[in-house]
Every structure is written in C-alpha cells, then in structure tokens.
Amino acid sequence: MQGIFGIYKPVGPTSFGIVAELRKITGVKRIGHAGTLDPLAKGIIVVAIGAEYTKKIHEAVAAEKEYVAEIKLGETSATDDGEGEKTPVSDRKPEIAEIRETVSKFVGKIDQIPPIYSAIKISGKRAYDLARKGKYPIMSPRKVEIKNIEILDYSYPLLKLNVTTAKGVYIRSLARDIGSALGTGAYMSGLERTRVGEFTKANSLTLEEFASKFKY
Known part of the structure; x- marks a missing residue:
C-alpha cells in the first residue's frame, strides 16, 4: 500500500491524528503529510504513504492551495481563530466597498507575520509550546504570496472569502491583518x-x- 492521496479532514482531529489513523488502516509506518490543518479547520490534507512517496511530499508542500475562510469582524483572538480569548475592538460596520478595497491590498507578494500559536520553531521549540507557557515569542515576518481573494459573502460581522495561495500562507494571519x-x-x-x-x-x-477501499 503506497501512493499520494488527498484526505478530507473534518473539524476536530489534528493533522497528525489523521496520519496516525492512516497508519492503523494501512499498516504502513512511513506516512508523511503536507500542509498542517488546525483542529478547528476542515479540508484536504495531502498524504504520502510509503518510503518512495514520502520523498516526493515536498511537491505537495509547494503546490497552490485554495481555501474558504470565514472571518469575524469586531474583535480579535489571542490565537487568531475561534479558540482563543476574544478582545472587543470596534462595533463599526465597514461597507462592502471598503472591504473590497482592503482585501485587494493583500493580493500579491506580502510580508506576513505568522500566528504566535503556530508550529514554527523558535530556537528549536514550537512557537505554540512557548506561548502556552506564557513565553510569547517574537514572530518574524515572512514573504508569502496570495494569488487571489474573492469575496463570497459579507453580512456583518461575518466575511466569507475564497483565497488562493502559494505555500506558507497563514489564513489566520490574513484574517487578523484584514481586521487590523x-x-x-x-x-x-x-x-x-x-x-x-x-x-x-x-x-x-x-x-x-479510504478505509473501505484500502484497509489491510
């Protein structure tokens, strides 16, 4: 059992949890994945099963990605998503024209600061591990590319976007920066x-x- 597959992750499990389940289903230990999804996110994770294919996983990491993101205006979150502690900021309701103008500024190559609660390593330790211990690391901006943003719906306070990206983009950071x-x-x-x-x-x-097709 080997190959590269797209697995649709529901809300709840971690990406590593999906890989662990695939190891149980296939009996294969050598499984890698490209592009971690947070537990609160759902959607496609590309997995490589078997030594021959895990060597090719970098191709999936570099692939173009597309997301549907829901953004809530009016407050911030300590984790930049629905899980963190919220802080009210403003009850001003931007008009759709202002929304369009603002999101258009994030299309192209931009400098983006990753979320503090992320898997990025700082001096050998995961940023989220440091943050959970109250040691909030300074996150350096990274050059990333957002290829397209389409407004799907806007009904204050919720804004829904379709976002096409190159590798390395954090949608949580995009939401935070649009609000800012x-x-x-x-x-x-x-x-x-x-x-x-x-x-x-x-x-x-x-x-x-997957289990119904490939369980060993």
Whole structure:
C-alpha cells in the first residue's frame, strides 16, 4: 500500500491524528503529510504513504492551495481563530466597498507575520509550546504570496472569502491583518481547504472512504 492521496479532514482531529489513523488502516509506518490543518479547520490534507512517496511530499508542500475562510469582524483572538480569548475592538460596520478595497491590498507578494500559536520553531521549540507557557515569542515576518481573494459573502460581522495561495500562507494571519487594516479587529472563525494542487474535494477521500477501499 503506497501512493499520494488527498484526505478530507473534518473539524476536530489534528493533522497528525489523521496520519496516525492512516497508519492503523494501512499498516504502513512511513506516512508523511503536507500542509498542517488546525483542529478547528476542515479540508484536504495531502498524504504520502510509503518510503518512495514520502520523498516526493515536498511537491505537495509547494503546490497552490485554495481555501474558504470565514472571518469575524469586531474583535480579535489571542490565537487568531475561534479558540482563543476574544478582545472587543470596534462595533463599526465597514461597507462592502471598503472591504473590497482592503482585501485587494493583500493580493500579491506580502510580508506576513505568522500566528504566535503556530508550529514554527523558535530556537528549536514550537512557537505554540512557548506561548502556552506564557513565553510569547517574537514572530518574524515572512514573504508569502496570495494569488487571489474573492469575496463570497459579507453580512456583518461575518466575511466569507475564497483565497488562493502559494505555500506558507497563514489564513489566520490574513484574517487578523484584514481586521487590523479595517480598524475593526478580526479573527478566523472558520476554515475549509478546498484544493491542494490537483487534489480537490471531488477526488479526495474521507478516512472512512479510504478505509473501505484500502484497509489491510
């Protein structure tokens, strides 16, 4: 049992939890994945099963990705998503024209500061581990590319976007920065990754579907 597959992760499990389940299903220990999704996010994770294919996982890491993001305006979150402690910022309701103008400024190559609660390593330790111990690391900006942002819906305080990115983009950071630019504050209240390279919802499998086809 080996190959590269798109697995559709539901809200709840971690990406590493999905890999652990795949090891049980396949009996294969050598499994890698590209592009971690937070537990509160759902969508496609690309997994490589078997030594031959884990060597190729970097191709999926570099692939273009597409997301549907829900952003809540009016307050910030300590984790930049729905899990963290919220802080009210403003009850001002931006008009759709202002929203369009603001989000357009984030399309292209931009400097983005990753969330403090992220898996990035700082002096050999995960940033989220440091943050949970009250040692909030200074996160350096990274050059990333956002290829397109489409407004799908806006009904204050919720803004729904379709976002196409190159590798390394944090949608939580994008939500935070849009809120900062608007002066309202914002955090990512929901996220679905709908595409990774050639993998879409149509050609990806849930764990249950994968198990029914490939359980050893």
